[in-house]
Amino acid sequence: MIAPKKITLTIDGRKCEGQDGQTILQIAQANGISIPTLCYLKHLSPWGGCRMCIVQIAGSPKVVPACSTPAPDGKEIITQNESLQKLRRSTLELLFSERNHICPFCVMNKGDCELQQQGYRHGLDAISIPYLYPAWPVDLSGKYLALDHNRCILCTRCVRTCEEMEGTHTLDISNRGAKNRVVVDLGVTFGASDTCTSCGACVAACPTGALFDKAAAFRGKLGTCQTVRTTCNECPVGCGLLVYTKENRIVEVFGDFDSPVSQGHLCARGRYETWAEPRRRILQPLVRKHGKLEPVTWDEALKVVRQAAKKATAAQKAVLVSPRLSNETVATLKKFERIGMFVASNEAALCANNDRSPDAMAKLHDADAIIVLGAQPSQAQGVVAAKIRTTVRVRKAKLLVFHTRKSDLDRYATICANVVSLERKFWSRVGEELKDARRPVLVYGPEAMTPIGVAVLERLVKIFETRNAGPAPALIALPTSPNSLTLAAGGIEPIEEVGPWLDAKPLKFLQIVASDEPDGGARLLDEKYVRALLEEIECVVVQAAYESRLTGLARVVLPATIWCEKKGTVTNFEGRELPLQAVLPPRGEARPDREILEAVLK
Amino acid sequence: MKATMSDKPKVKVATVWLGGCSGCHMSFLDLDERLVELVKLVDITASPITDVKEIPDVDVGIVEGAVCNDENEHVLRTLRAHCKVLIALGDCAITGNIPALRNQFKLEEVVARGFVETESTQVGDIPAAPVVPALLNRVRPIQELVKVDVHIPGCPPDADTIWFALTELLAGRMPKWTEKNLCYD
Numbered sequence: 001m002i003a004p005k006k007i008t009l010t011i012d013g014r015k016c017e018g019q020d021g022q023t024i025l026q027i028a029q030a031n032g033i034s035i036p037t038l039c040y041l042k043h044l045s046p047w048g049g050c051r052m053c054i055v056q057i058a059g060s061p062k063v064v065p066a067c068s069t070p071a072p073d074g075k076e077i078i079t080q081n082e083s084l085q086k087l088r089r090s091t092l093e094l095l096f097s098e099r100n101h102i103c104p105f106c107v108m109n110k111g112d113c114e115l116q117q118q119g120y121r122h123g124l125d126a127i128s129i130p131y132l133y134p135a136w137p138v139d140l141s142g143k144y145l146a147l148d149h150n151r152c153i154l155c156t157r158c159v160r161t162c163e164e165m166e167g168t169h170t171l172d173i174s175n176r177g178a179k180n181r182v183v184v185d186l187g188v189t190f191g192a193s194d195t196c197t198s199c200g201a202c203v204a205a206c207p208t209g210a211l212f213d214k215a216a217a218f219r220g221k222l223g224t225c226q227t228v229r230t231t232c233n234e235c236p237v238g239c240g241l242l243v244y245t246k247e248n249r250i251v252e253v254f255g256d257f258d259s260p261v262s263q264g265h266l267c268a269r270g271r272y273e274t275w276a277e278p279r280r281r282i283l284q285p286l287v288r289k290h291g292k293l294e295p296v297t298w299d300e301a302l303k304v305v306r307q308a309a310k311k312a313t314a315a316q317k318a319v320l321v322s323p324r325l326s327n328e329t330v331a332t333l334k335k336f337e338r339i340g341m342f343v344a345s346n347e348a349a350l351c352a353n354n355d356r357s358p359d360a361m362a363k364l365h366d367a368d369a370i371i372v373l374g375a376q377p378s379q380a381q382g383v384v385a386a387k388i389r390t391t392v393r394v395r396k397a398k399l400l401v402f403h404t405r406k407s408d409l410d411r412y413a414t415i416c417a418n419v420v421s422l423e424r425k426f427w428s429r430v431g432e433e434l435k436d437a438r439r440p441v442l443v444y445g446p447e448a449m450t451p452i453g454v455a456v457l458e459r460l461v462k463i464f465e466t467r468n469a470g471p472a473p474a475l476i477a478l479p480t481s482p483n484s485l486t487l488a489a490g491g492i493e494p495i496e497e498v499g500p501w502l503d504a505k506p507l508k509f510l511q512i513v514a515s516d517e518p519d520g521g522a523r524l525l526d527e528k529y530v531r532a533l534l535e536e537i538e539c540v541v542v543q544a545a546y547e548s549r550l551t552g553l554a555r556v557v558l559p560a561t562i563w564c565e566k567k568g569t570v571t572n573f574e575g576r577e578l579p580l581q582a583v584l585p586p587r588g589e590a591r592p593d594r595e596i597l598e599a600v601l602k
Numbered sequence: 603m604k605a606t607m608s609d610k611p612k613v614k615v616a617t618v619w620l621g622g623c624s625g626c627h628m629s630f631l632d633l634d635e636r637l638v639e640l641v642k643l644v645d646i647t648a649s650p651i652t653d654v655k656e657i658p659d660v661d662v663g664i665v666e667g668a669v670c671n672d673e674n675e676h677v678l679r680t681l682r683a684h685c686k687v688l689i690a691l692g693d694c695a696i697t698g699n700i701p702a703l704r705n706q707f708k709l710e711e712v713v714a715r716g717f718v719e720t721e722s723t724q725v726g727d728i729p730a731a732p733v734v735p736a737l738l739n740r741v742r743p744i745q746e747l748v749k750v751d752v753h754i755p756g757c758p759p760d761a762d763t764i765w766f767a768l769t770e771l772l773a774g775r776m777p778k779w780t781e782k783n784l785c786y787d
Contacts, residue, residue, distance in 0.1 A: 104693060125696070128745075
């Protein structure tokens with residue numbers, strides 16, 4: 001590769017070095033020179049629409065936007081003078097007059113709004129043109145996010161985010177002139193959109209109060225919040241979270257742009273479901289007395305648990321855990337005689353292989369053909385789905401989807417087989433599509449382990465083997481449960497069907513560690529016979545954060561901490577060890593899973 | 603000190619309260635002990651605080667609120683005619699702010715919603731007596747009607763900001779806003 005040419009230019013009298021192809025803004029920022037911006041965001045393609053970053057190139061009569069103008073070698077750039085200041089101020093006046101930017105009751109008031117900050121920065125005490133006071137609607141129909149057109153400055157940061165980060169292109173701009181507006185799909189509300197995934201990346205990108213989180217609105221100014229970086233533990237991707245808190249409450253969750261995995265992006269599960277969904281926390285230990293769960297002290301609850309455990313022989317005791325537990329719990333779990341981990345269907349084989357896919361996200365980013373086999377990233381690993389969509393839509397890779405169930409990825413696929421065909425014609429078409437792939441990637445999920453999945457896999461292997469040239473595809477295993485691979489590698493047996501496992505050795509004591517499973521572990525009861533089998537066990541202890549049908553049939557319920565109260569590490573599907581940081585102190589009397597398990601063992 | 607004070611004639615000030623919530627006047631009263639210092643230098647004539655209604659010739663006129671009805675407009679124009687320096691105090695006077703929210707609707711819709719369709723109203727009646735000021739079709743910030751010399755933004759402006767503007771004017775300077783004294787919270 002040829003190294004880019006070095007260029008030198010003078011910005012505000014200072015000699016600045018950069019590379020050919022960099023914009024004026026990039027070189028200025030790298031040299032600590034601040035130019036006001038509104039529509040610019042570092043991780044998005046430049047737009048040059050707001051005209052706040054205008055600068056002068058000496059010798060040229062025009063002003064140019066610094067964010068989208070390639071830096072001219074050897075030239076002199078002026079970023080600050082009276083006429084530029086005047087032009088920027090006029091731009092702000094136009095923006096303020098165009099819609100209803102009434103700060104006193106805006107969700108972004110007092111510091112979070114970039115438009116307001118620019119107003120302060122440019123000494124804007126009043127504007128010299130009349131306000132238009134247009135009538136714009138507010139769309140509150142979205143589950144988590146809301147769109148207030150009154151606050152919109154049409155910077156298109158949301159539109160570019162939707163296209164370049166989430167890859168759904170739900171948002172765009174419609175109409176012309178003063179009627180220009182952000183539009184959802186072809187003019188529907190967020191609630192009616194069938195492409196919006198509620199990832200919330202647009203909210204994080206919005207410089208004003210136009211796009212905001214309903215749950216975060218008026219909870220406090222982000223500038224005065226504490227921030228903690230932690231890892232999302234809802235799926236095996238392990239995205240970086242930047243959590244804003246105030247007075248021991250979560251105010252907002254944004255993606256962490258320093259995360260090597262997600263680079264600032266999140267899905268609805270990681271960004272909203274963990275804190276914006278109403279869930280009933282268990283706040284103190286409960287013991288069943290006369291058929292009813294009664295609150296007790298930790299000492300009393302642990303005494304009941306230990307006594308019940310003592311009464312049972314080693315063979316009659318078992319622990320059944322959630323795959324959400326941290327790496328640090330493995331050693332503690334191994335002290336128990338019989339341990340199982342409940343995983344999703346067909347996931348046990350994936351766990352057994354312990355296939356890690358180093359740099360999977362980077363490989364997906366650079367791929368020119370992506371094959372998705374037996375995985376549902378749109379539902380289970382949203383950020384992987386976003387990566388696939390952007391690679392296909394923005395970077396024009398081919399997408400082939402083999403899955404028995406429909407997903408939103410189907411619409412972006414060149415070949416999509418919901419029903420696997422055995423026809424030779426079909427497979428020769430697949431072969432044709434993959435013929436020229438130079439950086440193919442095969443993403444496979446739990447259902448690749450089913451007989452149908454294996455049959456498709458064999459066909460694909462054959463296609464790649466008989467290809468004349470080109471490398472074999474990079475393989476990316478995509479489990480659905482958060483830390484299942486690590487726990488399985490640590491010797492915890494993955495169990496797809498709990499019923500037979502319980503029935504194999506009749507138990508007297510069972511501790512179910514549901515941790516912060518959103519459903520409290522209740523999905524175990526969806527399996528046939530499990531309820532009846534659990535009812536036969538003398539003592540069922542449920543260690544969980546949330547109330548559920550499962551806690552309803554426990555003899556003892558022990559309150560566990562949730563994602564934002566946990567400390568430790570998890571290992572993601574790429575094999576990266578990622579930190580879990582405690583964002584808040586445990587609520588009520590909740591304790592960390594490991595601490596509870598240790599106490600039970602005593 | 604006292605001798606020099608009485609040498610200098612006091613600066614005459616009038617304040618008016620148009621379409622606003624009086625929060626800006628409250629913020630003015632938040633000058634607290636500085637009010638004692640202020641009245642040594644200025645004479646507050648007509649004002650909602652003094653309850654003097656007739657506006658005499660003054661040096662400084664201070665306006666809170668937007669122009670919502672014909673009386674607001676009359677008061678504003680009278681003050682402008684009687685003062686040398688006019689100050690727009692707070693966001694309603696400067697941007698229209700909350701009162702201007704009704705600009706998104708037709709006037710008939712607004713009065714119907716307020717006097718007839720309100721959930722707590724059984725038999726509604728739109729006031730029509732000639733003594734009730736007539737609402738303007740559109741709420742306007744004051745600089746759309748008269749020349750404004752100084753803007754003190756904020757909802758409401760901080761007492762410190764008001765103090766800064768007044769002391770600058772008393773010192774014979776026009777207040778120059780910087781990021782620091784515009785952004786207060």
